[in-house]
Amino acid sequence: xxxxxxxxEQTKTATTIRISxxxxxxxxxxxxxxxxxxxxxxxxxxxxxxxxxxxxxQIHHVLTRHEQGxxxxxxxxxxxxxxxxxxxxxSGPGATxxxxxxxxxxxxxxxxxxxxxxxxxxxxxSDAFQETDIIGISTPVTKWNHQVTKASQIPEIIAxxxxxxxxxxxGPVLIDITKDAQxxxxxxxYEKCTRVRSYNPVPKTDIDDVKAAALLINSAKKPxxxxxQGVILGKAENELKSIIEKAGIPAAxxxxxxSAVPTAHPLNIGMVGMHGNYAPNVLTNDCDVLxxxxxxxxxxxxxxxxxxxxxxxxxxxxxxxxxxDKNVKTDVSVLGDAKESLSQLLPLLxxxxxxxxxxxxxxxxxxxxxxxxxxxxxxTKEGLTMGEVLKEINIQTKGNAAIVSDVGQHQMIxxxxxxxxxxxxxxxxxxxxxxxxxxxxxxGAKMSAPERDxxxxxxxxxxxxxxxxxxxxxxxxxxxxxxxxxxxxxxxxRQWQQLFFDKxxxxxxxxxxxxxxxxxxxxxxxxKVTKREDLKNAVAEMMACEGPYFLxxxxxxxxxxxPMIPSGASVSxxxxx
Amino acid sequence: xxxxxxxxLFSIIQNLIRTMSETKLYTVSIYxxxxxxxxxxxxxxxxxxxxxxxxxxxxxxxxxxxSKWTIVLQLSEERMKKVIGQIEKQIEVIKAYYHTxxxxxxxxxxxxxxxxxLLFDEREIQNIIKESNARIVTxxxxxxxxxxxxxxxxxxxxxxxxxxxxxMQFTRSGRIAVTKDEMKISKMLEAFQx
Numbered sequence: 206x207x208x209x210x211x212x213x214e215q216t217k218t219a220t221t222i223r224i225s226x227x228x229x230x231x232x233x234x235x236x237x238x239x240x241x242x243x244x245x246x247x248x249x250x251x252x253x254x255x256x257x258x259x260x261x262x263q264i265h266h267v268l269t270r271h272e273q274g275x276x277x278x279x280x281x282x283x284x285x286x287x288x289x290x291x292x293x294x295x296s297g298p299g300a301t302x303x304x305x306x307x308x309x310x311x312x313x314x315x316x317x318x319x320x321x322x323x324x325x326x327x328x329x330x331s332d333a334f335q336e337t338d339i340i341g342i343s344t345p346v347t348k349w350n351h352q353v354t355k356a357s358q359i360p361e362i363i364a365x366x367x368x369x370x371x372x373x374x375x376g377p378v379l380i381d382i383t384k385d386a387q388x389x390x391x392x393x394x395y396e397k398c399t400r401v402r403s404y405n406p407v408p409k410t411d412i413d414d415v416k417a418a419a420l421l422i423n424s425a426k427k428p429x430x431x432x433x434q435g436v437i438l439g440k441a442e443n444e445l446k447s448i449i450e451k452a453g454i455p456a457a458x459x460x461x462x463x464s465a466v467p468t469a470h471p472l473n474i475g476m477v478g479m480h481g482n483y484a485p486n487v488l489t490n491d492c493d494v495l496x497x498x499x500x501x502x503x504x505x506x507x508x509x510x511x512x513x514x515x516x517x518x519x520x521x522x523x524x525x526x527x528x529x530d531k532n533v534k535t536d537v538s539v540l541g542d543a544k545e546s547l548s549q550l551l552p553l554l555x556x557x558x559x560x561x562x563x564x565x566x567x568x569x570x571x572x573x574x575x576x577x578x579x580x581x582x583x584x585t586k587e588g589l590t591m592g593e594v595l596k597e598i599n600i601q602t603k604g605n606a607a608i609v610s611d612v613g614q615h616q617m618i619x620x621x622x623x624x625x626x627x628x629x630x631x632x633x634x635x636x637x638x639x640x641x642x643x644x645x646x647x648x649g650a651k652m653s654a655p656e657r658d659x660x661x662x663x664x665x666x667x668x669x670x671x672x673x674x675x676x677x678x679x680x681x682x683x684x685x686x687x688x689x690x691x692x693x694x695x696x697x698x699r700q701w702q703q704l705f706f707d708k709x710x711x712x713x714x715x716x717x718x719x720x721x722x723x724x725x726x727x728x729x730x731x732x733k734v735t736k737r738e739d740l741k742n743a744v745a746e747m748m749a750c751e752g753p754y755f756l757x758x759x760x761x762x763x764x765x766x767x768p769m770i771p772s773g774a775s776v777s778x779x780x781x782x
Numbered sequence: 783x784x785x786x787x788x789x790x791l792f793s794i795i796q797n798l799i800r801t802m803s804e805t806k807l808y809t810v811s812i813y814x815x816x817x818x819x820x821x822x823x824x825x826x827x828x829x830x831x832x833x834x835x836x837x838x839x840x841x842x843x844x845x846x847x848x849s850k851w852t853i854v855l856q857l858s859e860e861r862m863k864k865v866i867g868q869i870e871k872q873i874e875v876i877k878a879y880y881h882t883x884x885x886x887x888x889x890x891x892x893x894x895x896x897x898x899x900l901l902f903d904e905r906e907i908q909n910i911i912k913e914s915n916a917r918i919v920t921x922x923x924x925x926x927x928x929x930x931x932x933x934x935x936x937x938x939x940x941x942x943x944x945x946x947x948x949x950m951q952f953t954r955s956g957r958i959a960v961t962k963d964e965m966k967i968s969k970m971l972e973a974f975q976x
Contacts, residue, residue, distance in 0.1 A: 511796065
């Protein structure tokens with residue numbers, strides 16, 4: 206048997222071959238359709254890297270500059286494609302460096318498999334060199350994890366890992382493999398996992414629940430939809446759009462739901478939450494039926510729960526039973542896959558237009574436009590705004606770029622103003638709020654979807670948390686566009702200090718290096734913009750560049766993001782200034 | 783600005799009052815796969831919410847290779863439901879239930895180690911043992927050991943009665959419980975297979 210052509214047919218027939226555990230790991234990954242993985246070598250994972258060398262024609266390993274970068278790259282890869290991202294690292298510090306990315310993937314439901322090397326099984330528990338209890342450490346932030354100490358367990362456990370990571374509500378899985386299990390031989394055959402007896406990934410949708418939801422929606426005078434990432438993960442974008450259009454329901458999105466319905470869609474009323482749009486936040490407390498789809502009522506979305514949509518009947522569609530009634534009590538809950546349950550709902554809905562109700566959103570949008578949006582996008586003051594940079598990117602990419610944002614003010618601006626035309630175009634760290642996410646995530650996104658423009662929008666703070674990944678971009682020649690919106694501050698924290706801590710700017714001012722010189726040090730084309738009149742050409746140059754490009758835009762130092770729901774306040778108390 | 787800072791405090795106090803006033807003792811029964819690491823995973827769910835367990839017992843169940851956990855803790859039903867949801871979500875958990883005292887039949891067990899001379903010097907000791915339906919496990923020259931199974935209150939009563947004589951060692955098990963209602967675990971496992 207040719208060791209380099211193990212196709213699906215062969216795995217199905219379950220022919221066994223005698224190979225090492227480490228070769229088995231690679232063959233499992235190939236059988237799962239993994240074409241790219243991100244990682245960093247080290248002592249306890251070296252046998253696997255040796256096999257990666259042998260299989261380098263079939264599986265592309267990307268050496269990141271830090272294991273955290275490997276996880277975020279795997280996340281970016283997964284978020285843009287829906288496929289499972291894979292990260293690999295050695296034991297000890299290699300494994301612990303994965304934790305931030307794993308926690309991020311857990312809270313943002315990103316399918317990811319992490320493989321870590323571990324000291325030989327006879328050394329477990331002995332405080333051996335680079336031994337760490339990564340199973341114990343990763344337990345609270347993984348959907349599942351498992352330690353393999355015998356080569357014979359490898360195929361079954363890796364198959365299970367991929368199945369668990371991508372099925373139901375996706376999430377990260379960590380598999381820790383001792384070095385002796387990597388060296389040991391096994392009789393290898395591979396069969397994909399299709400079920401785990403204690404795990405029910407997709408609860409069956411109860412048609413009676415769907416009918417109850419339809420009844421409420423059909424009788425509603427002021428219905429409102431808030432959708433989340435569940436729509437994207439469930440590939441239910443078309444079903445959602447059909448529902449919105451048929452029943453004429455204004456629909457808002459959470460940060461991770463962005464791009465599921467095009468921004469320009471007339472019934473897309475914008476983002477909810479702390480820095481969301483004015484109308485959907487205020488009218489959350491005015492609607493009579495609130496239809497939540499694939500979202501989890503995060504505190505950044507709801508503000509004070511005691512005053513959240515108390516007047517409304519709540520309908521909650523979700524795949525995860527643990528989310529029902531977790532934060533907001535529902536009147537009707539519909540369990541199941543979003544595509545399935547929304548398909549069942551659609552024929553039961555009566556056509557409607559809710560013109561008067563929709564007008565309310567338009568009226569409030571006009572207020573937000575006057576007080577916030579106009580100055581963000583068409584500023585008259587001297588300093589450049591983050592909003593106008595986004596506007597320029599929108600114009601020049603025609604909304605077709607995938608926007609990868611980091612965490613902070615620029616992230617809120619990116620999500621508020623990016624004009625999306627395609628789903629899976631907003632890649633950002635939502636639940637965990639991981640600064641340093643964007644640069645490596647953009648690498649993964651671009652490598653996963655090379656045909657798409659990928660623009661990373663990053664603040665000067667977050668950029669410096671994973672800036673070493675410029676090395677990965679350079680070595681792999683990943684043509685990502687990097688935009689750093691530099692306000693020489695940790696802007697979001699500074700905004701809070703201004704508003705809630707009497708302008709005591711404790712440790713938020715940044716003395717920054719010459720970012721352009723750093724990019725050029727990695728042989729990445731770069732330029733810096735400080736004046737409005739240079740912005741358009743700079744963005745054009747960036748987008749026209751065939752390789753990676755770095756653009757630093759010096760924006761006003763003390764700009765604030767509005768609207769804003771102060772923490773603990775009600776959604777309807779959203780402030781415009 | 784100051785006004786906004788009042789909200790979280792207000793709602794925290796409100797929540798505190800609400801949750802405190804409604805707490806109850808619940809017996810949680812969890813059926814799981816018998817896997818290493820699951821204890822860590824389940825305990826993390828309680829730890830995250832700052833929930834202290836009264837007792838925990840893990841044993842075999844009526845189904846081969848399926849473990850049964852019995853956990854006792856005090857909290858509001860609202861929180862209990864959420865915790866059950868988080869527990870059931872774990873891949874290797876087959877099913878989790880919660881029950882009130884009235885819905886279960888439960889027992890705890892304890893061991894007392896006492897000085898042997900008490901048996902001869904303190905006549906009352908023999909009466910206490912008899913009346914409490916405790917069992918003498920072993921007697922030697924230095925000490926004797928008695929075992930008592932029953933409800934928490936019975937065990938506590940016996941402990942109070944014996945403590946006046948001086949207890950050399952004492953230990954009590956976690957609660958074990960069966961429910962009055964049926965638990966359809968076998969059927970559930972069959973359903974997972976299809």
